[in-house]
Each structure stands twice: as structure tokens, then as C-alpha cells.
Amino acid sequence: MATRTLSTLESQLPTLRTELRGGVLLPDDEAYDVVRSVWNGMIDRRPALIVQPTGTADVVAAVNFAREFEMEIAVHGGGHNVAGYAVADGGLMIDLSAMNGVFVDREARAVRAQAGATLGDVDHETQLFGLAAPLGAVSETGIAGLTLNGGYGHLSRDFGLSVDNLLEVEIVTADGEVRTANDQQHEDLFWAVRGGGGNFGVVTAFEYELHDVGPEIYQVFAWYHGEEAARLLGHFREWTESAPRTAAILPFAATIPELDEFPAELWDEPAVAFLGCIRADPEEAETMMASLSEGVDPIADFSGPTQFEALQTLLDEDYPDGLRYYWKSTYLTDFTDEVIDLMLRCNEVAPSALSTVDIWWLGGAVAEVPQDATAFWHRDKPFMLTFEANWEDPEDDEANIEWAREGFAAFEKLSVTGGRYGNFPGFDEDPARLLFGDNYDRLVEIKTKYDPENLFRVNQNIAPRTEADS
Numbered sequence: 001m002a003t004r005t006l007s008t009l010e011s012q013l014p015t016l017r018t019e020l021r022g023g024v025l026l027p028d029d030e031a032y033d034v035v036r037s038v039w040n041g042m043i044d045r046r047p048a049l050i051v052q053p054t055g056t057a058d059v060v061a062a063v064n065f066a067r068e069f070e071m072e073i074a075v076h077g078g079g080h081n082v083a084g085y086a087v088a089d090g091g092l093m094i095d096l097s098a099m100n101g102v103f104v105d106r107e108a109r110a111v112r113a114q115a116g117a118t119l120g121d122v123d124h125e126t127q128l129f130g131l132a133a134p135l136g137a138v139s140e141t142g143i144a145g146l147t148l149n150g151g152y153g154h155l156s157r158d159f160g161l162s163v164d165n166l167l168e169v170e171i172v173t174a175d176g177e178v179r180t181a182n183d184q185q186h187e188d189l190f191w192a193v194r195g196g197g198g199n200f201g202v203v204t205a206f207e208y209e210l211h212d213v214g215p216e217i218y219q220v221f222a223w224y225h226g227e228e229a230a231r232l233l234g235h236f237r238e239w240t241e242s243a244p245r246t247a248a249i250l251p252f253a254a255t256i257p258e259l260d261e262f263p264a265e266l267w268d269e270p271a272v273a274f275l276g277c278i279r280a281d282p283e284e285a286e287t288m289m290a291s292l293s294e295g296v297d298p299i300a301d302f303s304g305p306t307q308f309e310a311l312q313t314l315l316d317e318d319y320p321d322g323l324r325y326y327w328k329s330t331y332l333t334d335f336t337d338e339v340i341d342l343m344l345r346c347n348e349v350a351p352s353a354l355s356t357v358d359i360w361w362l363g364g365a366v367a368e369v370p371q372d373a374t375a376f377w378h379r380d381k382p383f384m385l386t387f388e389a390n391w392e393d394p395e396d397d398e399a400n401i402e403w404a405r406e407g408f409a410a411f412e413k414l415s416v417t418g419g420r421y422g423n424f425p426g427f428d429e430d431p432a433r434l435l436f437g438d439n440y441d442r443l444v445e446i447k448t449k450y451d452p453e454n455l456f457r458v459n460q461n462i463a464p465r466t467e468a469d470s
Contacts, residue, residue, distance in 0.1 A: 009048065009069055016051075019061040022098060025050040035095055036087055038076070039140075041322040042397065043084030047074065047093040054098050056170065056178055056204045063202060064176040066092040067455055074458040075202050077115050078142015082327045083428045085145070085198065088458045094202060096144070104129060109210045110167060115144040115203055119153075122208075123309050132213035132308060134159040137250075139313045147206055148197050149422030150376045152384075154277050154311065155213065157364030158245040163194035163374055164365070165209045173201040174451040192446040195376025196436070197422050198459040199443070200450050214308030218278040218285035220249060220292075221302040221314065223262070226270030226344070228296045229253065233272060233340045233359075235294045240382075245364045246279040247288060252358040253347035262300050270348050271299070277311055319390070323354075326389040326401045328408050329424035330417045331381035335359065338414060339385070346407035351399045352391035357407070360384040377437035378419045385411060386424050422460055432460050 017024055025032045026049055035050050048071065051062040066073045072091030079086040087093050096116035102125040103112045111133055113122050120139030126132050134155035136146050143162075151162025159165060168182030171193065179201075181190035192200050224232055236251055243249075251274050258267045274292065278285040282305050289303060319325075332339060343357045350357075363382045371379050378384075389404040391397075404426075411417050420434040433440045440462070447454075448464040457463075 012065075012069075013049070016061065016065050020051065020053070020058045022052040022054040022058045025052070036093065037321075038079035038084055038086045039319075039321050040082050040084055040325045042324045042326070043087065045084065045087045045089045047087055047089070047091050050093040050095055052095045052098055056172065059094060059096075059172045059202050059204055060176050060178060062092060062094050063172050063174065063455075067174065067176070067453075072458055073202070073456055075144070075198055077144030078118050078140065078146075080138075080141045081145045081423065081425070082325050083425045085458050091458065096202075096204070099204065102126075104131070104210075106131075110207055111210055112205055112207045113143055114205050115142075117143050119143060119146070119312060120309075123312050126210055127213075127215050127307075127309050130212060130215055131210040133162070133208035133210055134165050135162055137312070138315050138319055139309075140316050140319070143206060144203060145198070146423060148193055148195075148203065150195050151423075152360060152362070152421075154248045155211070156366055157248050157361070158279070159211050160365040160369060161376060162208070163376055164369055166190075166194055167207040167209055169193055169203045169207070170205040171201040171203045174453065174455040178204075188446050189450060192375050192443055194374035195422075195439075196443050196446075196462065199447055199456055199462045201456060213279070216305055217308050217311060218280060218282055218289075219303055219306045219311050219314070220274055220276045220278060220289060222289070222293065222298040223254075223256065223271050223273045223300045224293070224296055224298050225266065226253075226272065226348075229270065229272035229344050230340055232294065232296060233335075233343075234337065236274070236292065237335045239292050240361055243288070244280075247276070248278075248361070249274050249276040249292065250358060250360055251275075252356045253343055254356045255347075255350065255353040256299070257353065261302075266299055268353060270344070272344075277308075318354075324391050324394065324397065324400070326404050326426065327386060327424040328404055328426040329384055329386040329421040330408070330411060331378050331419040331421070332359075332383040332385055332416050333381060333418075334416045335383050336414075336416055339411070339416065342407075342410055342414075343385070346387075346403075346410070349403065350389075351396060351403050352389065354390040354392070355400065355403070356388045356390075358386040358388060360386065371437070372439060372442075375436065375439050375443055377435070377439045378421065381419065384421060385417070386421075425460055428460060432462055435460055436462070
């Protein structure tokens with residue numbers, strides 16, 4: 001609050017409450033600490049108040065209130081962004097959790113989902129009809145943050161990013177207006193929200209195109225000993241040159257977990273794993289999987305036919321609420337031997353056995369969309385490298401963050417790296433231009449038009465143009 005006192009704010013709360021169907025939480029309320037908590041256990045912020053809308057009208061009231069009292073707005077959809085954009089100290093948190101309806105139009109092959117919905121909510125309704133929207137890879141992730149920053153997942157190579165499958169959004173902008181943005185209405189705003197993050201307002205509903213997927217697919221999840229890692233990753237690089245779009249594989253360097261499914265004598269040793277899916281009949285998928293592994297026997301293999309919904313929930317237990325996370329990403333113009341070597345060396349010195357170094361295989365439908373067709377810029381890169389530092393003990397914060405940052409800095413010295421992905425942003429320490437590339441200047445113009453006072457700034461912020469900039 002820049003110009004109003006807390007007492008003035010509290011005196012206006014009865015008026016706000018009369019405008020809401022949903023609730024308002026203050027720091028003294030019993031549910032406050034539960035609601036302000038987000039997925040990343042490192043994030044411990046205390047908003048001045050929390051509004052829990054039941055519908056778009058409540059969102060409008062909350063935005064108008066925040067604008068009047070010059071409060072930062074943090075928008076909580078699924079709360080999974082690693083930087084904790086869903087909550088801000090001293091600000092107004094809009095918790096969209098109750099707005100999680102999902103409505104499938106089977107004939108139109110489209111789904112409309114409210115912004116508090118998770119991937120699992122959408123998958124559950126669309127898979128009833130053997131349809132899916134290209135979303136992420138962990139079912140408990142919220143659709144809102146995932147989509148607004150691009151949205152990679154198991155279906156991206158075949159059908160594009162989540163933003164490429166958006167048909168329209170409903171959005172409450174900084175002036176409190178409700179706008180429908182699509183290819184015919186507010187086209188500039190529609191362009192901006194497809195990759196520009198939460199800079200332009202509170203998106204309250206998303207409509208996606210649906211595709212024929214499942215209900216059964218072939219899951220790939222095989223683990224190999226670290227001694228075979230360099231050989232397998234080199235072969236994976238060659239394999240991607242001819243593999244079809246219906247194959248989506250994500251290799252990652254990891255530590256063999258202390259679980260009964262893995263040989264006890266190999267626990268805590270380095271490993272490489274292949275995760276993803278092949279959308280083909282089981283016999284064809286097994287042939288492709290055998291080709292990928294190049295005759296190397298896995299130490300554990302969970303591959304085989306499964307339900308698409310089961311694939312989407314496969315990693316949920318690995319990323320629980322309250323674990324501590326620091327994730328950071330950069331794109332690769334080539335998956336070189338030097339990248340493979342550095343990737344494996346970084347994995348071997350990870351202070352937490354829960355951490356991984358991942359390679360996202362991109363291209364396909366994502367790369368066919370022109371870079372200036374949406375705000376999402378980094379379409380031309382064939383791979384993305386991600387450091388996932390995951391750990392449990394707060395006393396280990398410094399060691400794990402340092403591991404990720406030092407490893408990341410080593411990769412940045414390579415000529416094949418560059419750019420950032422908004423859903424793996426570290427703690428927002430990098431300039432926004434690294435995300436948006438040559439689309440940045442157009443985003444500034446649209447931000448200036450729809451949010452000239454930068455009301456929506458709890459994000460990878462695109463600052464509006466000011467008179468001093470003119």
C-alpha cells in the first residue's frame with residue numbers, strides 16, 4: 001500500500017465483502033496460513049488480505065479494490081510457479097482455487113476451463129471422450145500459470161504449446177473491465193497472453209482446442225545406470241532426428257532412489273532416465289523404445305500401455321506441496337557432447353538425491369508457429385535444459401540453490417545456450433527480455449495500453465512505458 005494506511009484499508013473491507021460472493025481472509029483468520037501457502041515450501045509471504053472469488057464478478061471487485069488502494073496483486077491459480085508469484089507480502093492475493101469448473105463441448109472439440117482448474121481437472125473431463133488439451137506433465141499443476149507462460153507437456157511436439165491451442169480467454173484487466181480476447185476481439189491482448197505471463201490481467205477462463213488422445217497410450221519410464229548415461233544420451237540425440245511427433249521423450253540425469261523397485265545395491269548412484277510417451281500401438285511403441293535404449297538393459301522399467309490420465313499423474317508424488325524447489329532453464333541450439341558431459345558432471349555433485357538435470361526435446365508443432373505469431377518467442381530451439389533443485393530441509397537451502405546456479409552458470413558459457421522459459425524462472429533474477437526476445441517491445445506497448453500503472457507486476461514483469469520513456 002503506497003498511499004493508504006492499513007486502518008483505512010480495514011475500514012473499507014465491509015464494502016468489499018458486500019461486493020463478493022466469495023470470502024475475504026485477513027492474517028488473523030484461521031484459514032489464512034493454509035490459503036497463503038503455495039507449492040514451493042521456500043515461499044513464505046504474508047499478503048495483507050486474500051480474496052477467494054467464486055466467479056468473475058468477484059475478481060472484478062478484487063481488482064478494483066487493489067487498484068484503489070494501490071496494492072500489489074498476486075494471482076493464485078494452481079500455485080505451482082517455483083518463484084512464488086501466487087502470493088506477495090503486503091499485497092492482495094486473489095485465490096482462484098474455487099473457480100475450477102471444466103466444460104467440454106464434444107462437438108466443437110473444445111474445452112472451457114476456469115482459471116483455478118488443474119491439469120488433472122481438465123484431463124479428467126476431456127478423457128471421458130478420448131480427447132485432450134496439450135497441457136503439462138504433472139496433474140496438480142494449475143492450467144493458468146502453465147498456459148500463460150507457454151506450456152510444454154507430453155503432447156507439445158504433436159499439437160504445439162498450450163498457448164498454441166488457446167481459442168480464447170476471459171480476462172479482467174487493470175481497469176476492472178471483463179474482456180473476451182481471441183482472434184477477432186482484442187487481438188493484441190490475445191497475442192500478449194499467449195506467452196506473456198500474468199502481466200496483462202487476471203485470466204478467469206481459458207478455452208482450448210481438443211485432440212484425439214488416449215484413453216490408452218504407451219508410457220515410457222525407464223532408468224539406466226550412470227555408467228551408460230553418456231552413451232544413451234548420445235544415442236537419444238541421433239534417435240530424435242527421425243523419431244515421429246507422436247513420440248515425446250524427456251531424458252534426465254538423476255540419483256537412483258531408495259525404493260524397492262530399484263536394486264538396493266544401486267541406491268544413491270548416478271542414473272539417467274527416459275520419461276514420456278509414444279502414441280502408437282504397443283508393439284510399434286516397444287520397437288521404438290528398444291531402438292531408443294540401444295540394447296542397454298534398464299535397472300528399472302515402468303514402461304508399457306497405460307491410461308493417459310495415469311501418465312499425467314505419474315510424477316505427482318515426486319513434486320509434493322511443501323518440498324523446497326529452485327528450477328531454472330535455458331534453451332539449447334544443439335545437444336552436444338559438451339552439454340552431455342557437463343550435465344552428467346553436475347548431476348554427480350548434486351547435494352540432494354531428489355534433484356535432476358533435464359533435457360526437454362522440443363521442435364515439431366511448436367517450431368512450426370512463427371516466432372512473432374504469439375508472445376512466446378523461443379520456438380526455434382530443439383532442446384531445453386532445466387536444473388531442478390528439489391530438497392526437504394531448510395538448512396540445505398543455500399547448498400542446493402548454489403548447486404543449481406553454479407551449474408547453470410557453467411552451461412551459460414557454452415555457445416549453444418540462451419534464453420529462458422517462464423515456468424522455470426529461478427527466483428526471477430533474470431531480465432524479462434531473456435524470455436520474450438524480439439517480442440519484448442511489442443509486449444511493452446500492449447502492457448502500456450492495458451496496464452499503464454503496472455498493477456499486475458508480481459510476475460516476470462514487463463514494465464509499461466512512461467512519459468520519461470517517450
